[in-house]
Amino acid sequence: MNQAAPKRAGNTPAVTADQVVFVTLLVTPIALTLRDLHYYSLGPGGRIRDPLHATLSPGRPLGLLFGFLGLFLFLFMWLYPMRKRIPILRKIGGLGTWLRIHVIVGSALPLLVAVHAGWRFHGLIGLGYAAMVLVSLSGIVGRYLYTRIPRHRNGVELTRDEVEGERRTLLTRIAAQTGLDPTEVERALFVEPARAGRLGPIQVLARLLADDIAQRRALGEIRRRWSMPRPGAPAPDPKALREALRLARRQIALDQQMRMLDATHRLFGYWHVAHLPVAITALIAVLVHVVVAVIVGGVKIG
Numbered sequence: 001m002n003q004a005a006p007k008r009a010g011n012t013p014a015v016t017a018d019q020v021v022f023v024t025l026l027v028t029p030i031a032l033t034l035r036d037l038h039y040y041s042l043g044p045g046g047r048i049r050d051p052l053h054a055t056l057s058p059g060r061p062l063g064l065l066f067g068f069l070g071l072f073l074f075l076f077m078w079l080y081p082m083r084k085r086i087p088i089l090r091k092i093g094g095l096g097t098w099l100r101i102h103v104i105v106g107s108a109l110p111l112l113v114a115v116h117a118g119w120r121f122h123g124l125i126g127l128g129y130a131a132m133v134l135v136s137l138s139g140i141v142g143r144y145l146y147t148r149i150p151r152h153r154n155g156v157e158l159t160r161d162e163v164e165g166e167r168r169t170l171l172t173r174i175a176a177q178t179g180l181d182p183t184e185v186e187r188a189l190f191v192e193p194a195r196a197g198r199l200g201p202i203q204v205l206a207r208l209l210a211d212d213i214a215q216r217r218a219l220g221e222i223r224r225r226w227s228m229p230r231p232g233a234p235a236p237d238p239k240a241l242r243e244a245l246r247l248a249r250r251q252i253a254l255d256q257q258m259r260m261l262d263a264t265h266r267l268f269g270y271w272h273v274a275h276l277p278v279a280i281t282a283l284i285a286v287l288v289h290v291v292v293a294v295i296v297g298g299v300k301i302g
């Protein structure tokens with residue numbers, strides 16, 4: 001094992017800004033709900049008589065604050081698809097960053113909106129809320145498929161030639177880290193593919209998950225083999241080993257992703273077809289709800 005320490009090791013902060021925002025957006029509505037659980041568990045009659053009603057009901061200060069925050073963040077969600085489609089917006093930030101924000105906000109949104117609604121969902125907005133939860137949950141599948149397509153850091157897909165170039169670079173770097181021959185590395189990282197054939201959407205998803213498990217197993221075995229000192233050589237440097245394993249994970253993932261690329265693309269296409277109309281349903285319901293709340297309800301703007 002080569003003694004050179006990896007340059008990137010130690011540069012990654014223990015907690016990233018993304019994680020702080022994500023946890024804050026999730027923890028705040030959960031903590032508030034738990035704190036005032038007795039209020040949220042009351043029926044409509046009981047709530048009116050409860051002193052917290054003056055703060056927590058959807059039209060009162062805290063409820064309204066969550067409503068405005070939810071509306072703002074919900075509209076903000078649409079900047080990602082707009083950023084993808086409107087050429088002038090392409091200059092603002094990387095697509096990968098936009099998607100990261102989209103995912104973080106979209107995951108927390110149903111909780112923020114639930115606090116605004118006092119955890120009661122009726123009528124049209126109940127339907128809109130269901131659509132929002134559905135789109136948010138389906139986003140998890142979309143995100144999974146998205147990461148199964150090899151991309152540049154900015155979110156743009158790699159071409160097959162670029163993937164081949166990256167594979168070769170990875171092999172060379174792993175060989176340098178481990179002191180093994182590149183063909184030996186390639187053989188060590190080969191993970192037996194499952195039998196191919198035309199797969200349906202569920203089978204594709206199942207195959208991708210099976211690949212994840214196979215990757216984990218293969219890496220465990222490789223870690224075990226590469227950790228063992230070779231005859232007459234010193235024990236492997238832990239940092240170099242970590243770096244070699246990080247590169248090996250990327251290499252195995254690239255091979256698996258390329259084998260499944262056409263099927264993943266097909267499934268991601270179906271996912272897009274389903275995600276967008278549900279998102280638009282939620283958008284219409286939210287806009288109608290806000291207009292009705294301003295005209296008929298007690299929300300006063302200005």
Ligand code: HEM
Binds near residue numbers: 084132137272
């Ligand atoms: C209220 C919540 C959400 C709304 C309204 C929403 C809306 C949208 C819309 C309109 C698109 C564009 C679809 C298209 O271009 O065909 C999109 C794409 C996407 N969303 Fe969401 N989304 C939400 C939550 C989430 C969540 C929670 C995640 C992940 C956990 C997520 C992950 C994605 C992904 C991966 C894409 C596709 C990216 C791409 O192909 O470039 N979304 N979303």
